[in-house]
Amino acid sequence: MTPAEPVLQISGLCVSFRTGRTLVPAVTDVSIAVAAGETVAVVGESGSGKSTTASAVNRLLPDNGVITAGSITFEGRELADLGERELIALRGAGIGLVPQDPMSNLNPLMRVGEQIGEALEVHGRTRGAATDRRVQDLLEMVGIPEPDVRARQYPHEFSGGMRQRALIAMGLACGPRLLIADEPTSALDVTVQRRILDQLESLTHDLGTAVFLITHDLALAAERADRIVVMYRGEVVEEGPSARVLGSPEHPYTKELIAAAPSLASRREPLVRRTVAAAERPPLVEVEDLVKEFGVRSAKAGQARTFTAVDRVSFAIRPGTTVSIVGESGSGKSTTANLLLGLDAPTAGTIRFDGVDLTGLKGRDLFGFRRRVQPVFQNPYSSLDPRYTVGQSIAEPLRVHHVGDAASRRRRVAELLEKVSLPADFAGRLPHELSGGQRQRVAIARALTLEPDLVVLDEAVSALDVLVQSQILKLLAGLQEELGLSYLFISHDLAVVRMISDEVHVMQQGRFVESGTPEEIFDHPQHPYTVELLAAIPGRSLAA
Numbered sequence: 324m325t326p327a328e329p330v331l332q333i334s335g336l337c338v339s340f341r342t343g344r345t346l347v348p349a350v351t352d353v354s355i356a357v358a359a360g361e362t363v364a365v366v367g368e369s370g371s372g373k374s375t376t377a378s379a380v381n382r383l384l385p386d387n388g389v390i391t392a393g394s395i396t397f398e399g400r401e402l403a404d405l406g407e408r409e410l411i412a413l414r415g416a417g418i419g420l421v422p423q424d425p426m427s428n429l430n431p432l433m434r435v436g437e438q439i440g441e442a443l444e445v446h447g448r449t450r451g452a453a454t455d456r457r458v459q460d461l462l463e464m465v466g467i468p469e470p471d472v473r474a475r476q477y478p479h480e481f482s483g484g485m486r487q488r489a490l491i492a493m494g495l496a497c498g499p500r501l502l503i504a505d506e507p508t509s510a511l512d513v514t515v516q517r518r519i520l521d522q523l524e525s526l527t528h529d530l531g532t533a534v535f536l537i538t539h540d541l542a543l544a545a546e547r548a549d550r551i552v553v554m555y556r557g558e559v560v561e562e563g564p565s566a567r568v569l570g571s572p573e574h575p576y577t578k579e580l581i582a583a584a585p586s587l588a589s590r591r592e593p594l595v596r597r598t599v600a601a602a603e604r605p606p607l608v609e610v611e612d613l614v615k616e617f618g619v620r621s622a623k624a625g626q627a628r629t630f631t632a633v634d635r636v637s638f639a640i641r642p643g644t645t646v647s648i649v650g651e652s653g654s655g656k657s658t659t660a661n662l663l664l665g666l667d668a669p670t671a672g673t674i675r676f677d678g679v680d681l682t683g684l685k686g687r688d689l690f691g692f693r694r695r696v697q698p699v700f701q702n703p704y705s706s707l708d709p710r711y712t713v714g715q716s717i718a719e720p721l722r723v724h725h726v727g728d729a730a731s732r733r734r735r736v737a738e739l740l741e742k743v744s745l746p747a748d749f750a751g752r753l754p755h756e757l758s759g760g761q762r763q764r765v766a767i768a769r770a771l772t773l774e775p776d777l778v779v780l781d782e783a784v785s786a787l788d789v790l791v792q793s794q795i796l797k798l799l800a801g802l803q804e805e806l807g808l809s810y811l812f813i814s815h816d817l818a819v820v821r822m823i824s825d826e827v828h829v830m831q832q833g834r835f836v837e838s839g840t841p842e843e844i845f846d847h848p849q850h851p852y853t854v855e856l857l858a859a860i861p862g863r864s865l866a867a
Contacts, residue, residue, distance in 0.1 A: 328399055329356040330501050330533035331380065336393035338375050338384065346389065349375050351557045353393070355535075357501070360527045362534040364548035364565070366541060366580065368788040369760025372557040373537045374423065377503050380535070381418060382410055385755075397501060416446040419499030421507040423537075423759055424704045425486030429478040435489050436462075436474025442496045461492035464522060466515045468653075472619065480619075483701045483782070484511050484652025484815070491519055498530060505537040506759075509785050512651035512815035513859040520547050520861075539760075539788035541584045542818075542861040545569045553577045583793040606639035607777060607809050608663065613637070613672035615658055632658040634833035635672070638826075640777065640809050647812040647820045649856065650830035656813045657701070659830075660779050663811060664698050665689065676777075694724050697770040701782035701813075703762035707754040713740075713765050714750030720772045739768035744794050760787045767795060774806055781813040796823055817860055821845050829853045 338350040350372040357363045365373045378384045380395055382402060395402045397418060405413065414420065422428045430438055439461060440454040449457050455474070462470035465488040478486055491507055502523070508516040524547070527534055538544055544551050544565060551568040553561040553576065561574040572578045615633040633655045640646045648656045661667045663674060665681055674681045676692060684692055697720070700706040707716050717739055718732040727735065737747050743764040754762055763783065770778055780799075784792045796819065802808055814820050820827060820841070827844045829837040829852065837850040848854045 329358050330398055331355075331357040331535060332394070332396045333376070333380065334394045334396075336376065336379060336395065337391045338372075338379050339389050339391050340385070341387040341389065346391070349388075349557050350379070353554070353557075353559055355552055355559070355562075357533040357535050359500075359531040359533055361550070362523070362527060362536055362548045363550045363552060364536040364538055364544035365552045365554055366538060366544050367554035368539070368580075368790050369758040371554040371788075373554055374505055374758070375557075376554070377505050377535060377537050380503060381414060381420060383420075412446075415442055415499070416497045417500055419494040419497065419502040421491050421494035421502065421504045423506040423509065424702065425478070425483065425490050427704050428490060429486060431478055434475055434477055435481065439474075439489065439493050439496055442493050446497050448497055457496070458492075461496055462489070464495075465489070465492045466518050467492075476619075482653045482657060484515065487511055488515065488519070488652070495522070499532065500530075501533045501535065503535045503537075506539070507536070508543065509538075509540070512649075512654075513817065513856055513861070514651055516543075516815075516861070517859045523547075539792075540861065541569065541580060541789060546861045553580070580789055584789040604642050607642045607677055608640040608811070609673075609675040610639070610659075610663070611637050611673050611675075613659065613662060613674065614670045615655075615662060615667065616670045631833050633662065633669075636830075636833075636835055638828055638835070638838070640811060642776070642809055643803060643807045644825040645803070645810040645812055645823050646826045646828070647814060647824040648828045648830050649814060649817060649820055651815070651856075654830045655833040656830055657781055660698070660781050660811060660813050664696060664779055665692065690724075694720075694773050695776045696779065697773065697775040697777075698779045699763075699767050699770045699781065699783040701785065703759055703766050704754075706766050707762055709754050711753075712750065713745075713752050713754070713757070716754075716765060717750075717769045717772055720769065724773060726773070735772065736768075739771060742771070742798055743768045744791060760791055763787055764791065764795065767798075771802065775808070777809045777811065779811045779813070782815070783812075784819060785814065785816060792819070799823065817845070817856060829856070 333353060333355045336350055336353040337348065339346040339348050353376055355363065365376065367373050379390055436458045439458045443449045443454050443457055458474050459470040462473055467473050467485055467488055481489065494502060508519055511519065523534060536548060548565050550563065551565045552559055553568065553574065555576045561568060561572065561577045568577065569581060572581060613633055613636045614631065617630045617632055619628055619630040636659060638646060648659060650656055662669050714736045717736045721727055721732045721735065736750055740747055740749055745761065745764055767783060784795055787795060799810065800823065803810065812820065812823060824841050827839060827841055828835045829844065829850065831852045837844065837848065837853045844853060845857065848857060
């Protein structure tokens with residue numbers, strides 16, 4: 324490879340997917356170069372071809388994906404000419420990958436440390452005790468506390484953000500010369516995100532690693548990428564230095580993306596203004612002194628200890644309002660949500676819904692409660708049954724609760740697909756035929772099927788591109804006004820929280836360290852941890 328030659332060169336790439344006897348174009352005439360030590364960010368809405376382009380580089384397209392034209396070279400070698408054995412040797416060692424979905428990319432039957440260590444040993448980097456030490460160093464590097472303990476745990480014992488960090492550790496383990504990072508920090512809170520991105524910058528600086536970053540976070544791209552490539556409907560519509568693309572966008576689609584990005588605006592008007600009467604209504608949800616403890620494996624086999632995930636938490640949610648909980652991965656946000664949903668039992672404390680203590684609910688009463696409270700989980704890949712069509716998934720709550728007949732259910736499915744900006748013909752598709760953002764929109768539609776009183780949204784918009792995110796937030800606000808819905812909003816995206824919340828609780832190590840209105844929290848933070856969270860927001864210095 325000559326000094327001027329890019330580490331990665333994509334030239335005239337075209338990718339299509341077979342559907343029956345038809346080839347459907349997904350990527351058309353895409354050309355992108357990434358030099359040593361350079362970070363190139365590819366941005367665009369869900370389904371624009373970003374991840375398909377990245378998958379083509381590693382030759383990891385789905386079985387029905389076909390490269391129909393173009394060239395992809397890595398350090399001057401045409402990847403199409405490599406055999407499967409050569410590709411296996413290249414993946415991980417020469418080309419690292421941080422995929423978007425942590426649950427489907429971690430083996431549930433292997434300890435996390437074993438999976439990271441496997442990458443090191445397969446490529447001959449370390450052996451035995453040296454592997455264990457390197458694994459712990461990698462876990463510590465990506466911000467996972469007590470790496471000796473965590474290395475012995477299984478993926479289900481990690482929070483969503485911690486699983487994502489484990490994938491990042493695997494991607495960086497062998498010091499690759501090219502790192503493909505597909506939404507690598509979408510599941511991470513801003514403080515850990517900053518630490519990871521600082522590490523990536525250090526890697527590119529010290530080792531000359533090229534980074535091919537796929538993201539829907541324009542603020543992150545603005546702050547971290549040298550160049551930005553904007554994709555729309557499978558084509559590159561604009562590219563150039565980050566400052567130029569985001570400061571003086573030329574293409575209408577780029578302008579639309581920037582206008583819709585909440586994290587690029589220092590102040591946004593709330594989506595809904597509450598009335599005084601709504602704020603004074605009796606709480607729909609009352610949580611008092613909530614505690615949840617878990618048994619955790621020790622670093623030494625056979626030993627265990629107690630971990631307090633939620634520590635004496637109290638809050639209330641009034642009808643027609645949104646209460647948000649923010650904090651870093653592992654702070655206890657999702658555990659609190661699961662307790663409220665009745666998916667786990669508290670160790671101590673009480674949860675009352677519409678005046679009824681949830682602890683004693685059973686049978687018909689519990690069934691009725693589940694109709695009034697619906698979740699939207701963080702991970703759209705695992706929250707949809709892969710055997711169900713989109714229409715079947717959305718209609719499932721109606722069938723379970725014996726609502727309507729087949730015809731009325733089909734009408735309800737079509738109505739909800741329209742509300743979450745998906746075409747009606749998506750009803751016949753399976754989840755694997757959808758992008759990550761499209762799957763999350765299906766999950767939101769399913770949660771709204773029964774018109775519940777409370778929706779628990781656990782990172783519900785973190786997988787969405789900014790245009791769809793804006794649509795979903797407006798949809799949620801409109802439904803709240805129309806139906807009087809209440810929301811518990813779990814998120815690490817502080818800009819979104821500011822837009823949608825009536826009350827914000829900042830959570831750290833299982834406790835609320837600060838609570839208040841969005842204006843109080845964002846304009847006059849009191850706790851050092853809140854100040855740290857706000858300072859770590861990507862693109863904050865670029866906000867208008």
